[in-house]
Amino acid sequence: MLQAHSTVQQCHRITDTINKALEDQQYCTAVFLDVSQVFDKVWYPGLLFKIKRTLPSGYYNLLKSYLQDRHFLTKFNNETSSCFPIHSGVPQGSNLGPFLYTIYTSDLPISRKTTLSTFVDDTAIFAIHSDPMTASLNLHDHLYNIKKWLQKWKMKVNETKSSLITFTLRKGQCPPVSINQTVIPHVETVKYLGLHFDHRLTWKEHIAMKRKQLDHKTREIKWLMGKPPPYH
Numbered sequence: 709m710l711q712a713h714s715t716v717q718q719c720h721r722i723t724d725t726i727n728k729a730l731e732d733q734q735y736c737t738a739v740f741l742d743v744s745q746v747f748d749k750v751w752y753p754g755l756l757f758k759i760k761r762t763l764p765s766g767y768y769n770l771l772k773s774y775l776q777d778r779h780f781l782t783k784f785n786n787e788t789s790s791c792f793p794i795h796s797g798v799p800q801g802s803n804l805g806p807f808l809y810t811i812y813t814s815d816l817p818i819s820r821k822t823t824l825s826t827f828v829d830d831t832a833i834f835a836i837h838s839d840p841m842t843a844s845l846n847l848h849d850h851l852y853n854i855k856k857w858l859q860k861w862k863m864k865v866n867e868t869k870s871s872l873i874t875f876t877l878r879k880g881q882c883p884p885v886s887i888n889q890t891v892i893p894h895v896e897t898v899k900y901l902g903l904h905f906d907h908r909l910t911w912k913e914h915i916a917m918k919r920k921q922l923d924h925k926t927r928e929i930k931w932l933m934g935k936p937p938p939y940h
Contacts, residue, residue, distance in 0.1 A: 715901050718827045722900065725823055725834055726875045726909055735840045735874060737847050737882035739833050740898050741854070742869035746829040747805055748797040751862040752776075755798070755812050762811055771808070774799075796862075812861070817853035821846040830901055840874070840882040848885045855887050871895045875907055 729736035752775060760768045775798075779791040798808040806828045816831070818824050823834040833854070835847035858865060867890035874881035874894075884891050897906045897913045904914035 715827060718825065719901055719903055722825055722832065722834075722905075723903075723909070725825075725836075726905070729836045729875060730877050730909060732838075733878060734836050734838050735843045735876045735878065735882050736834055736836045737840070737843045737872070737874050737885075738835070738898075739847060739851060739885065739887075739892055740871045740873070740900055741831045741833070742866040742871075743829060743831065743858075744864045744866045746863075747800050747809060749863055750798050750809060750812050751796055754861050755808060758811050758814070759808075762814070774804070815857075817850065817857050819846070819850045819853070822850045824850075827901060832900060840876075840880060844883040844885055847882075851885060851887050867892060871898045873898050873905070873907055875905070875909060877908060881907075 726736055726738075756768075756772055756775070759771050763771070778794040778799075780794055781791050782789040798805045798812075809828060813826065813831075816824065816826065821835065823836075825832040825834065833847060833850050835843045835850070837843035837846065855865075865887060867887055870887070870892050872885060872892040872894045873896070881894070884894060886892060897904055899905075904911075904917055906913050
């Protein structure tokens with residue numbers, strides 16, 4: 709985990725990783741994982757165990773009191789349900805939510821043959837090799853360890869919403885990989901931390917999407933300004 713790094717630094721790190729593979733005429737196969745309900749599924753006993761292992765005892769007691777004895781209810785019109793205890797998840801809408809989730813996932817398995825990129829709940833794994841089969845095998849081995857970690861710490865990945873992409877300037881692509889016996893869908897472009905990466909890193913998709921957003925904002929501004937009054 710890189711400390712004191714923002715989204716910009718993480719985007720630069722990923723772009724440099726892909727660029728180096730393209731310059732060296734290698735295959736870079738990458739999986740972008742979609743973890744289901746990341747902030748809602750954090751397992752309390754596991755989180756408290758990691759907080760106690762990571763932070764001083766004073767912080768542990770404070771965060772333990774913050775997490776325990778939390779309840780929720782549902783209100784519809786004038787009807788209100790009973791209170792039910794919350795057994796998992798980190799509080800959202802504050803800085804503590806991403807911070808606690810980062811502690812919870814700080815021990816994700818790593819490998820010398822792959823590059824793991826995490827930024828809060830965005831997780832990507834890259835494997836680079838001149839042989840596409842070897843790159844996929846290295847990626848598959850890392851995914852297997854990730855799968856075991858997810859099972860141990862009671863988290864789930866959405867296999868069909870995760871993405872597999874091959875970055876290369878050469879012909880062909882890397883073989884498919886799977887997690888939980890489900891093949892991860894292969895895509896030509898993938899969105900990560902607000903950037904759209906295409907398989908040759910041309911940025912065409914990203915520029916097109918940003919152009920659409922700018923056009924939409926321009927129309928909104930013109931609508932707000934309305935027709936300018938006549939000059940007198």
